[in-house]
Amino acid sequence: MSTAQTTTYERPPTQDLPARPVGAWHLTALHFRYQFLETVRIPIAVIATTLFPALSLLFFVIPQSELASDPVIASAAAAQLSVFAIMSVCLFNFGVAIAEDRATPWDPYLRTLPAGPGPRFTGRLLNGLTFAAMGLVPLLILAASLTEATLPVARIVPALLAWVATGLPFLGIGLAIGYRLSSKAALAVANVLLLPMAFAGGLLLPPELFPGWLEIASRFLPSRAGRDLLVGTVTGESIPLVAVVVLLGWSVLAVGLAVLAYRRDEGQRFR
């Protein structure tokens, strides 16, 4: 530290002009970039969210040739696991990460910078979407190269849209957990939700193998509804109407809960 270097803080001669705030898009890109950096430096978070779906395919589908060699079954298996990928990203990258952020003083500090909450929130959504996509890519590569799974060119865009749509209820649930619960509770709830929801939704085992009662009950879960929507879109088989209705219902409910939790949190920390 030297005391001679006082010129560091001198303002430029333009100080009387009104300072123009940095633009919103620029700030959103900035927040996205740094949140991505923060997340990607925690290896376990990267491995858990990006590799688990691909590894599941590698261990449970690919060795069973009767599954891997059937185009419809293999495509459905890949579709199920890609729903799992987006679900786990929503529960952890939103639910747990937001709850942890709220517990640190860094988050309220950022609110004192010349930016509203918008860029940080949008950056967070982009970050989650990026991680979900990072989980999807190795899964799709394995499915395409080691199984008979196929996705005709005409179905690529509908499948991507369906995939994002299956994420909507989990995005809401993740945000509601993140803004409503403490970081410890958020971690517990995310873990408690993830595997039962994945299993009962037919993301790990296809619902055709379920006992009758579970097959019926499962249809009311967002994971099952998302799975049915995506499997139908990918394989070209018919999509049950109930899946669309259930998915929409859960989306509205979960996003509503997220908005309530966000408002409550704002009210407690920034009012």
Next chain:
Amino acid sequence: MTSQTHDQDSEPPLARVLAVRRTYGDVVALDDVSLDLGRGELLGLLGPNGAGKSTLIGLLCGQRKPSSGRVEIFGGDPRSASSRTRLGMTPQETGLPPTLKVAEVLSFVAAHYPDPIAPGPLLERFGLSAKAGNQTGSLSGGQKRRLALALALVGRPELILLDEPTTGLDVEARRDVWSAIADYHADGGTVVLSSHNMSEVEELARRVVVIDRGRIVADDDVAAIRTHVATRRVSFRTAQPPDLPGVERLNTEGDRHELFTSDSDAVVRDLVASGAAFSDLEVASASLEEAFVALTHQERAA
């Protein structure tokens, strides 16, 4: 805001707090607080824990809004982002994102401002150049605090708000932070500094605002606060101190007693007249800290 045109000739205050009341449920954190902060001031905000210092800083930086009354910085509402382009603030040292590197955190915060200082010279100024590539989680407490101060300054702010900037630092690290604050102020910057460390405020501040239980109990320059209370400390050893009139407060440690009073002459006369056996008599003017304690006690007695 509604009326920005009326004070074109006289420079408006950089920050203004007007009849602000802030409650959390039933708890009154600030009660009818008013304060004008002019350009170039270095204001020390003193008060015990829970007095309302952090709430006041939270209002000035836009994290909180007043329950009633008005807060302005640079003539606008601190809750709108555009009012904060000339404001700098330190995060708490525990709040730095542990996986980001020092230079990254600095660049990230800098990118929020229209005309930031280049990170290189700033890191150099704070002795952090060698740590630029380290994750903030690996920094010592003093290094984190210097980085926090660099974050407050990186946007070339005209006003910085520092909430307890040196709590928990050793003497040398504290000196470093103090000299950086003094340099910034010498270059024309305006500072609000909250502290419960009196020597910090005596060292840096020109103006002191004492807050106790949500109210401003004093607002004056450092010397005036001390003489305003005119507190003297009379200390001596004795087994059992006599009951003396005019004593505002008594500290006892073993057989050593410290009496705080505004009239030390009368207290000493009464002490001698009481016939008590005492030794090691000392009379001194109270430090700002003692003056401040006496001040908040007076307020509570009233």
